Structure formats: C-alpha cells, structure tokens
Amino acid sequence: MSNSRQPLLVVGGGIGGLASALALSQRGREVHVFEQAAEFKEIGAGIQLGPNAFYTFDELGVTEAVNELAAFPDDIIAMDAVSGERVVHLPVSELFPRRFGKPYGLIHRADLHRVLLDACRETGRVHLHAATQIVGFGDNGGSVRVTTASGEAYEGDGLIGADGLWSTVRESIVGDGKPRVSGHIAYRAVLRTEDVPLENRLNAMVLWMGPKYHLVHYPLRGGKLFNLVAVFHSDRYEDGWDTYGDPEELHLRFQGAHPHVLNMLAKIESWRMWVLCDREPVNHWSQGRTTLLGDAAHPMLQYLAQGACMAMEDAVCLAKLVAAQPDDLPRAFLEYQQARYLRTTRVQLTARLYGHAYHAAGATRDLRNAFLKSRTIEQTADSMAWMYDRKEIPQ
Numbered sequence: 487m488s489n490s491r492q493p494l495l496v497v498g499g500g501i502g503g504l505a506s507a508l509a510l511s512q513r514g515r516e517v518h519v520f521e522q523a524a525e526f527k528e529i530g531a532g533i534q535l536g537p538n539a540f541y542t543f544d545e546l547g548v549t550e551a552v553n554e555l556a557a558f559p560d561d562i563i564a565m566d567a568v569s570g571e572r573v574v575h576l577p578v579s580e581l582f583p584r585r586f587g588k589p590y591g592l593i594h595r596a597d598l599h600r601v602l603l604d605a606c607r608e609t610g611r612v613h614l615h616a617a618t619q620i621v622g623f624g625d626n627g628g629s630v631r632v633t634t635a636s637g638e639a640y641e642g643d644g645l646i647g648a649d650g651l652w653s654t655v656r657e658s659i660v661g662d663g664k665p666r667v668s669g670h671i672a673y674r675a676v677l678r679t680e681d682v683p684l685e686n687r688l689n690a691m692v693l694w695m696g697p698k699y700h701l702v703h704y705p706l707r708g709g710k711l712f713n714l715v716a717v718f719h720s721d722r723y724e725d726g727w728d729t730y731g732d733p734e735e736l737h738l739r740f741q742g743a744h745p746h747v748l749n750m751l752a753k754i755e756s757w758r759m760w761v762l763c764d765r766e767p768v769n770h771w772s773q774g775r776t777t778l779l780g781d782a783a784h785p786m787l788q789y790l791a792q793g794a795c796m797a798m799e800d801a802v803c804l805a806k807l808v809a810a811q812p813d814d815l816p817r818a819f820l821e822y823q824q825a826r827y828l829r830t831t832r833v834q835l836t837a838r839l840y841g842h843a844y845h846a847a848g849a850t851r852d853l854r855n856a857f858l859k860s861r862t863i864e865q866t867a868d869s870m871a872w873m874y875d876r877k878e879i880p881q
Contacts, residue, residue: 504519
C-alpha cells in the first residue's frame with residue numbers, strides 16, 4: 487500500500503464533516519473540507535444531545551465549549567396532545583449522569599457547528615474551502631482526486647463523503663437514487679422565552695404526541711430561547727428543504743389538540759418547513775479510498791434525535807481506525823463501516839418505529855399510553871441503554 491501522507495478530503499462542512507476533520511487532524515492528519523455554501527454555517531435551530539454525544543465531545547476535546555452554550559433540562563416529558571395527560575416523566579438532570587455517566591443537553595445547531603468550526607481552525611491542520619462545489623472525483627488505487635465547479639483539482643489519500651441526505655458521493659458507491667420521503671413535514675421556529683405561554687415555560691424537553699402529528703418544545707441558549715418543532719403527516723410536499731411553511735395547513739393538521747399545544751403554535755407567525763426523509767439502511771458505504779459519514783451513509787428520521795450524534799460517533803470511530811492503519815485506508819474504511827453499520831441501522835429503523843408511536847391514534851394510542859405509563863423510570867432508562875451507554879458505542 488502507499489506510504490504517502492497526502493491530505494484527507496472531506497466533502498461537506500456540516501456537523502459530521504467538521505467532526506471528522508477535527509478528529510482526523512487531532513491524530514496528525516492534514517484535512518481539506520469542501521463546502522458548497524458561501525460560508526461555513528448551519529441552518530435549523532435546536533438539536534438534542536443524548537449522553538452518547540457527550541462521550542464524543544470528550545473525544546474531540548470540545549466538552550467545555552459545548553457546555554457553555556448548551557441548555558440542560560431538568561426533565562423529559564411526553565404528553566398526550568389530545569387529552570393533556572402526562573405519559574412519561576424522566577428527571578434527566580439527575581437520572582442520566584447517574585445511569586449513563588453523562589448528561590442530556592439541548593443546543594442550537596449553529597452553536598454546536600461553531601464550536602466544531604473553531605476547534606478545526608485551532609488545529610492548524612484543517613483547510614476550509616467555502617463556496618466550493620465538488621463536481622467530480624476519482625480513485626486511482628493509490629490516491630483520490632476531486633475537481634471543483636471552478637476547475638480546481640485536489641489530490642488526497644482518501645475521500646470522506648459527509649455531504650448529507652442528497653450526497654453525490656453516496657450515489658457513486660450505493661447508487662440508490664432519491665431519498666425516501668416519509669410523508670411527514672416538520673415546521674421549525676424559535677421563540678423568545680418571554681413569548682412562551684407560562685404553562686409551557688418549563689426547563690424540560692416536552693413532547694406532545696397526537697394523531698398524525700406531534701409538537702416538541704424546549705429551551706435553548708441558557709433558557710433565553712425556546713425551540714419549537716411541529717411535525718405532521720402531509721402529502722402536499724414531495725421535495726423541499728428550509729422553505730417557508732404554510733401556517734394554515736399547520737393549524738388545520740393540529741385541530742382538536744389540547745389548548746396548551748394550540749396556544750404554543752399561535753405564538754409563531756413564521757415557520758420554516760422541512761420534508762422529513764431517510765433512506766433504506768445499507769451495509770456497504772465504503773469503496774476503495776472513499777467512504778461515507780453521517781447522513782450521507784445512514785440518513786434517519788428525527789424521532790430519536792440521533793442524526794448529529796451518529797455523525798459525530800462516526801467521526802471519532804473513523805479517525806481512530808485511520809490512525810491505526812494509516813497506510814491501508816481502504817482497509818481502515820471497511821473496518822469503520824463494519825464497526826458502525828449495525829448500530830446506525832438500528833437507529834434508522836427504530837426512528838421510523840418511534841414516528842409511528844408518536845403519531846398513533848385510536849387503540850394504538852391507548853396501548854402506547856398504557857405501556858409507557860406502566861414502566862418505571864429505571865425501566866425507561868434501561869430501554870435507552872443501547873443508544874446512550876458508553877459500552878454500546880463502537881470504538
């Protein structure tokens with residue numbers, strides 16, 4: 487195998503791409519990150535950080551920076567959105583550090599992205615290329631080469647496709663066409679805390695589960711803001727990302743919801759809309775000197791709040807295996823794939839299942855509520871161990 491130490495090339499400057507660049511650079515590698523947007527930044531609002539995310543922050547050396555920007559809720563609460571009945575109450579501020587060794591947090595996506603971006607810049611080994619669209623790439627066996635829309639070319643030891651749900655790198659390896667449209671639409675918005683109705687102004691991650699819809703709200707930035715995500719079934723949109731939503735359809739879909747839900751929705755005048763998509767799980771996302779990471783490898787629905795967490799786990803695992811076999815990247819990439827694909831497949835499929843449970847109606851809703859209410863706090867925490875426990879994360 488080649489003994490060269492050419493840079494590693496990362497396509498995509500989101501959370502997964504930056505986390506992989508950071509992890510690789512911390513192990514002595516030069517990394518080029520290509521982002522087609524005009525600048526390195528994240529769209530969206532809040533994301534949830536399970537305990538497994540905080541293990542990756544330790545590995546990446548960014549825990550302190552994340553803690554300064556994250557909010558740490560007292561509780562996770564699940565409510566029936568029609569009856570107003572409380573179905574689940576988890577005191578996570580006390581429970582998760584004791585059970586999993588790490589907290590549960592909430593952070594603005596842009597804040598987490600900025601932490602990773604700053605850390606990449608501080609290494610001196612990560613070279614950031616904004617407004618750079620990769621239009622072609624090839625593997626000659628000893629190296630990879632990418633070309634940009636402006637005609638520039640870059641050569642490296644390996645290529646990491648971290649270019650998201652619509653990954654062009656994935657198409658060359660997996661070739662599975664367009665993403666799978668779930669039929670669910672997410673409307674996202676952010677409120678100032680003083681605009682949140684008092685009954686909902688809780689230091690908690692609150693989920694309201696309704697027939698073919700749900701609402702999530704939780705604090706951000708030390709409680710100064712609240713993140714709102716309203717999801718409902720719709721066949722109106724088959725494509726679209728980060729576009730303005732239709733408040734009329736939103737309120738139509740939530741008809742009959744509890745007043746605490748409707749009062750929250752009424753506070754928002756402008757919503758951003760996302761079409762929720764994923765793909766079928768695959769067990770082959772590495773080929774030669776090219777591999778995939780994050781949503782490019784295993785895009786998942788948002789119902790487990792694990793998309794960013796899985797991407798960061800990928801990054802740490804990949805960097806360790808590349809460092810262990812720097813002269814055989816194809817083997818390192820295959821071992822990374824083998825280490826990760828069963829875990830990410832489980833998250834992908836379980837996220838779909840949770841979507842059905844959140845949006846249940848009739849007898850299914852009654853069964854859901856009865857089952858969730860019957861479990862003790864410890865039983866509920868145990869059911870999350872496969873996702874959050876340190877020993878479950880491939881190293």
